[in-house]
Amino acid sequence: MAYKEKRSFDDKYQPADIEARCQAFWDEQKVYAYNPDAPAEATYSVDTPPPTVSGSLHIGHIMGYTQADVKIRYQRMCGKSVFNPIGWDDNGLPTERRVQNYYNIACNPHVPYDKNFVPVHVENNKEPRKEVSRQNFIEACHMLTKEDEKVFENMFRRMGFSLDWDIQYTTIGKDSIRISQASFLDLVKKGMVSSVEAPTMWDVDFQSAIAQAEIEDREVDGFFHDLRFNIQGEPDKFLTIATTRPEFLPACIAVVAHPDDERYQPYFGKTAIVPLFNIPVPILASEHAEKDKGTGILMVCTFGDAADVAWWKQSHLPVKQIIGRDGRLMPIVYGEGAFVSLDVPKARACYDQIAGLPVKKARAKLVEMLQESGDLLSQPRPIKHMVKFYEKGSQPLEFVSSRQWFVDILSHKQKWIERGQEIQWFPPYMRSRYEAWVNGLNQNWCISRQRFFGVPFPVWYPLDAQGNPNYDAPIFADEARLPVDPTVDTPTGYTESQRGQPNGFVGDTDIMDTWATSSVTPQIAMAAAPKGSHLSMPFDMRYMGHDIIRTWAFYTIMKADANAGTIPWKQAHVNGFVLDPDRKKMSKSKGNVITPIALVETYSADGVRYWAARNKLGIDTLFEETVMGQGKKLVMKMYNASKFVMNIVSASPLAQQADYVPYIKEPLDKAWACKLAQTLAGATVAFQNSDYAAALEAVEMRFWDFCDNYLEIVKARAYAGDTSAVASLMLTIDLFAKLFAPFCPFIAEEVYQARCWANATDSVHAQRWPQVEEWASVISENADLYDALTPVVAEIRKTKTMANTSQKTPVKNVRILAPAKQIELLKQAEQDLVNVGSLLPGALHYEEADTIMADQVELELPKKE
RNA sequence: GGGUGUAUAGCUCAGUUGGUUAGAGCGCUACGUUCACAUCGUAGAGGUCAUAGGUUCGAGUCCUAUUACACCCACCA
Numbered sequence: 001m002a003y004k005e006k007r008s009f010d011d012k013y014q015p016a017d018i019e020a021r022c023q024a025f026w027d028e029q030k031v032y033a034y035n036p037d038a039p040a041e042a043t044y045s046v047d048t049p050p051p052t053v054s055g056s057l058h059i060g061h062i063m064g065y066t067q068a069d070v071k072i073r074y075q076r077m078c079g080k081s082v083f084n085p086i087g088w089d090d091n092g093l094p095t096e097r098r099v100q101n102y103y104n105i106a107c108n109p110h111v112p113y114d115k116n117f118v119p120v121h122v123e124n125n126k127e128p129r130k131e132v133s134r135q136n137f138i139e140a141c142h143m144l145t146k147e148d149e150k151v152f153e154n155m156f157r158r159m160g161f162s163l164d165w166d167i168q169y170t171t172i173g174k175d176s177i178r179i180s181q182a183s184f185l186d187l188v189k190k191g192m193v194s195s196v197e198a199p200t201m202w203d204v205d206f207q208s209a210i211a212q213a214e215i216e217d218r219e220v221d222g223f224f225h226d227l228r229f230n231i232q233g234e235p236d237k238f239l240t241i242a243t244t245r246p247e248f249l250p251a252c253i254a255v256v257a258h259p260d261d262e263r264y265q266p267y268f269g270k271t272a273i274v275p276l277f278n279i280p281v282p283i284l285a286s287e288h289a290e291k292d293k294g295t296g297i298l299m300v301c302t303f304g305d306a307a308d309v310a311w312w313k314q315s316h317l318p319v320k321q322i323i324g325r326d327g328r329l330m331p332i333v334y335g336e337g338a339f340v341s342l343d344v345p346k347a348r349a350c351y352d353q354i355a356g357l358p359v360k361k362a363r364a365k366l367v368e369m370l371q372e373s374g375d376l377l378s379q380p381r382p383i384k385h386m387v388k389f390y391e392k393g394s395q396p397l398e399f400v401s402s403r404q405w406f407v408d409i410l411s412h413k414q415k416w417i418e419r420g421q422e423i424q425w426f427p428p429y430m431r432s433r434y435e436a437w438v439n440g441l442n443q444n445w446c447i448s449r450q451r452f453f454g455v456p457f458p459v460w461y462p463l464d465a466q467g468n469p470n471y472d473a474p475i476f477a478d479e480a481r482l483p484v485d486p487t488v489d490t491p492t493g494y495t496e497s498q499r500g501q502p503n504g505f506v507g508d509t510d511i512m513d514t515w516a517t518s519s520v521t522p523q524i525a526m527a528a529a530p531k532g533s534h535l536s537m538p539f540d541m542r543y544m545g546h547d548i549i550r551t552w553a554f555y556t557i558m559k560a561d562a563n564a565g566t567i568p569w570k571q572a573h574v575n576g577f578v579l580d581p582d583r584k585k586m587s588k589s590k591g592n593v594i595t596p597i598a599l600v601e602t603y604s605a606d607g608v609r610y611w612a613a614r615n616k617l618g619i620d621t622l623f624e625e626t627v628m629g630q631g632k633k634l635v636m637k638m639y640n641a642s643k644f645v646m647n648i649v650s651a652s653p654l655a656q657q658a659d660y661v662p663y664i665k666e667p668l669d670k671a672w673a674c675k676l677a678q679t680l681a682g683a684t685v686a687f688q689n690s691d692y693a694a695a696l697e698a699v700e701m702r703f704w705d706f707c708d709n710y711l712e713i714v715k716a717r718a719y720a721g722d723t724s725a726v727a728s729l730m731l732t733i734d735l736f737a738k739l740f741a742p743f744c745p746f747i748a749e750e751v752y753q754a755r756c757w758a759n760a761t762d763s764v765h766a767q768r769w770p771q772v773e774e775w776a777s778v779i780s781e782n783a784d785l786y787d788a789l790t791p792v793v794a795e796i797r798k799t800k801t802m803a804n805t806s807q808k809t810p811v812k813n814v815r816i817l818a819p820a821k822q823i824e825l826l827k828q829a830e831q832d833l834v835n836v837g838s839l840l841p842g843a844l845h846y847e848e849a850d851t852i853m854a855d856q857v858e859l860e861l862p863k864k865e
Numbered sequence: 866g867g868g869u870g871u872a873u874a875g876c877u878c879a880g881u882u883g884g885u886u887a888g889a890g891c892g893c894u895a896c897g898u899u900c901a902c903a904u905c906g907u908a909g910a911g912g913u914c915a916u917a918g919g920u921u922c923g924a925g926u927c928c929u930a931u932u933a934c935a936c937c938c939a940c941c942a
Contacts, residue, residue: 012902012903013902013903217938217939217940217941224942241942242942243942244941244942245942256942289942290940290942293940293941293942294942295942296942297942298942299942300942304942305941305942306941307940307941307942308942385940385941386940386941387941388941427870429869429870430869432868432869432870433868433869433870433936433937435868436867436868436869436937436938437937437938439868439938440867440868440937440938440939442939546936546937547936547937549937550937550938577936579935614877614878614890615878616878618870619870619871620870620871620935620936621877621878622876622877622878624876624877624878624891626876626877626890626891626892627877627878627890627891629890629891630890630891633890633902633904636902636903636904637901637902637905639901639902640901640902640904640905641901641902642901643901643902644901644902645901646901647901648901693879694879694881697879697889701889707901707902707905708905708906708907711901712906794907797906797907797908798907798908800896800897800907801895801896801897801906801907801908801909802896802907802908803896804895804896804897805896805897806896806897806898807897807898807906807907808897808898
C-alpha cells in the first residue's frame with residue numbers, strides 16, 4: 001500500500017504516528033537494503049560498531065549512531081549503494097557477568113550438563129548462585145543476548161537509523177568464530193602468536209588474564225607501612241622500607257635503592273633479612289629506585305606491580321608466587337624450593353596464619369603480626385594511590401604467572417602507526433590519540449581469557465605418557481575445519497576416546513579476548529553480506545567513540561594489516577561522549593543515565609536526532625534537552641508549513657503539474673529560488689567536508705527564513721492563485737523534504753509522501769540529493785531582490801512593534817532609500833510589499849541612496865476609544 | 866611528568882582563508898497575533914571573545930607564555 005493512502009495531512013502533528021508509518025513503509029520498500037550488484041565504486045561500505053548488548057542502551061549510543069547515520073544517509077542520496085550492516089557484540093565477559101546476575105547462576109566446568117535446565121530471571125539474588133555446566137551456562141548466555149538484542153533493535157529502529165536489517169551478525173555467531181579462528185591461525189602461521197608462561201595481569205574475581213587495553217587506574221585508599229629489615233652481619237643497623245603491600249613480604253626477592261644514593265651505598269651487595277619470615281634477600285642497586293620517594297629503598301616482590309615484573313625479568317632471581325588465581329594466598333611450604341628462610345619453623349608458623357586468606361585480609365593479619373613483633377616502625381600512614389583495575393572489575397589486578405596466548409604487537413608498533421596515517425580521521429586530531437596509544441604500548445596483546453562464553457582457540461595439546469600436556473607442541477586445527485570447539489571436536493589424527501588419556505590429547509579451554517573477534521568486524525560483516533557482493537577492505541568508514549581508539553580501532557587496524565595487508569577503512573569517525581549537566585560522564589553507577597525512549601516520546605525521534613546532529617564530531621557534549629525542544633519545534637514547523645503550502649497548492653490547477661518549475665516567473669520568486677540554490681550549495685559543501693552540523697545549520701536557517709519571511713510575503717499572492725508563487729512553494733517544499741532527509745528522516749518522509757502534486761511511491765530516502773540544475777532555468781541574476789526586500793519588511797514590522805500595535809496596522813507612508821539599481825528591483829516586487837506590510841495606496845516612496853534602508857514609516861493607528 | 870582537546874551572552878553552542886557596530890537557540894522583558902503553527906511573530910536587555918604579551922594598518926581568528934577544565938598515558942616502594 002502506498003504511504004499516502006494511510007494518512008491525512010489535515011491532522012495535528014503526531015510524531016508517534018509518523019514514526020510508526022515510516023518504519024513500516026521503509027521496511028516494506030526495503031529502502032535501506034544493500035544492493036550487492038552495485039559495483040565497488042558505487043558502494044559505500046560501513047563497518048558498523050556492534051553495540052555490547054549486555055550493556056545499557058544510553059543517550060551516548062543515540063548520539064554516535066545518529067551522527068553516523070546522517071552522513072550515511074547523505075551518501076545514499078548521492079547515489080551510493082550503502083552497505084550498512086548491524087552486528088551485536090554479545091560474547092565475552094560483560095555478557096557472562098550479566099547472565100550470572102540475571103539468572104543468578106555461575107559456570108562450573110566440572111558440573112555435568114543438565115538438558116532440562118531452564119534459566120529463570122531472579123530479581124533479588126540473595127541466594128548463592130546455582131552452579132551449572134559450561135554448556136548450560138553458554139545456552140543461558142545465548143538466551144539472554146537474544147532478548148537484549150531486541151531492546152537495541154527496537155530503539156535503533158525507533159531512531160530511524162538506516163541500517164540494513166537483513167544483514168545482521170553476532171560476535172558469537174558461527175561466522176564470527178570461524179573468522180576469528182582463521183585470523184588467529186593466520187597470525188600463528190606468520191609467527192606473530194605464541195603461548196607463553198609469564199606473569200600476567202589477572203582479575204581475581206573473573207579469574208582471567210586481562211590485556212593492557214582493558215586496564216584502568218583508580219585511586220584507592222591505602223597505607224604506608226614502615227618496616228624494619230635487619231642487615232645480616234650488622235646487628236646494630238637496619239633498613240626502613242616503606243610499603244603499601246606488606247602481604248608481599250613472603251614473596252620478597254630483593255631490596256633495592258638507587259646506585260647514587262649515599263645512604264644505602266654501604267649496603268649494596270649485603271643481605272637484608274625480611275621481618276617475620278627471616279628471608280635473606282640481596283640488597284641491590286637499581287636505577288628504577290628513586291631517592292626521594294618513600295625512604296628511598298624498596299622491596300621487590302613477585303609480583304606487587306608492573307615494575308616488579310620488569311625488574312624481576314632482568315634479575316635472574318627466582319619467582320616466589322604467593323597469590324593464587326582466586327586472589328587468595330596460596331598454600332606455600334616455607335623452606336621448600338625458592339621459599340628459603342633462616343628460620344624455617346618461624347616462617348612456616350607466620351605463613352600458616354595468612355595462607356588461604358584473600359589479599360586484603362592477609363595484609364591486615366600481617367600488619368597485626370608486624371606490630372606485635374616490633375617490626376612495624378610507625379603507625380601506618382594513610383595515602384591515596386593509583387591502582388590498576390580491570391575496567392569491568394571491582395578488585396585490584398594481581399600479577400599471576402600463567403600460560404597465555406600473546407600476539408606480538410610490540411615489534412610492529414611503527415607499522416601500525418603508519419597504517420593509522422593512511423586513514424582519514426575525523427576530527428583529525430584523533431589520529432594523535434591513536435598514535436599516542438600505540439607508542440605507549442608496553443605489553444604484547446594477551447588474547448586468552450579463562451572464561452566460557454566466547455570464541456575458543458582452535459588448539460589442542462598432545463598428552464605425554466604421564467598425561468601431562470605438551471604446550472610446546474600445540475596441534476592447530478586445519479582451516480577447512482573451522483569453526484571448531486576443541487573441548488568438543490577431536491583433532492585430526494586422534495579419536496575422541498583419547499581425550500584426556502595418556503598419549504592422547506586435550507583441548508585448549510580458554511577463549512579469546514572479545515577484541516580478538518571485534519577486530520575483524522569488516523571481515524565478519526562481509527561474510528554476512530549477500531553472495532556476489534562487491535565488498536572488500538578497506539571499507540569506506542568506521543565510526544566509534546573515542547574511548548575505544550585504544551581497543552577496537554587499534555586492534556582492527558593491526559589485524560587488517562597483519563591478516564590482509566591493508567587498512568580496514570578509509571575513514572574513521574570518532575564521536576564524543578554525552579556528559580550530564582555537571583560535566584560528568586554519564587554512567588550507570590552514578591545514576592545519571594538518561595533513558596533514550598523517554599526523550600523520543602517527548603521530543604520525537606527527529607527532535608532527538610536534531611540534537612545529535614547539532615553536535616560536532618569528536619566533541620564531548622553536554623546533555624541539553626532544550627536543544628531537543630528546538631529540534632521538535634523545527635520538525636513541527638516543517639509539518640505545519642508544509643500543511644499550509646499544500647492547502648494552497650491543492651486549490652491551484654498547478655497541483656496536477658509535475659513539471660512546475662517553468663511557472664516560476666515573478667522576479668521575487670526567482671530571487672528566492674536563488675537563495676535556495678545558495679543553501680543547497682552550502683549544505684553540499686559542508687557534507688563533503690563531513691561537517692554535517694554545518695549542513696544542518698544552513699538548511700535550518702533557510703527554512704526559518706522561508707517561514708518567517710518568504711512565505712509571509714508571497715502568502716497573499718499565492719492565495720490569489722498566482723501560478724508563479726504556487727510553483728515556487730512547490731519547489732521549496734520538495735527541496736526542504738530532501739535537505740532535511742538525512743537529519744530528520746521521519747518528517748522528511750511524511751512531507752514528501754503527503755505532497756498533493758506528486759503521487760510519490762518511492763521513499764524520499766531513495767531520492768537523489770538535489771542538484772541545482774533542476775531549477776537552474778529560473779535562477780535570476782537579480783537574486784539581490786530578496787535580500788533588498790527583507791530589511792524593508794523588517795523596518796515596517798519594527799515600527800509597528802515599537803508602536804505596540806498589530807502587524808496588520810495599515811501603513812500610510814514609507815520611504816525606501818536605496819541605490820538606483822535596487823530601487824528598480826524592489827519595484828518589481830511592489831505588490832508583495834504592499835501585501836505583507838498592509839500598505840495603503842500611495843504609501844510607497846523611493847529615494848536614491850548608497851545603502852538600502854526604509855524610514856519615515858507612518859502608520860494609520862486605530863483611533864483610541 | 867608527557868600527550869590531546871576546550872575556554873565567546875545567565876545556559877548550550879556557531880564564528881569559514883585575520884577585515885566594517887561579535888551571532889543563533891534557550892531563558893528573561895515588552896508588545897502583538899491566535900482561520901499553517903498543543904502556537905507563532907516582532908523587538909529589547911545581556912559579551913573588555915580565560916589572562917598577559919607579541920605580529921599586523923587591523924586579531925575572537927595567527928605566535929608565545931600563563932591559568933582553569935576535560936580526556937588519554939606514565940608514576941604508582
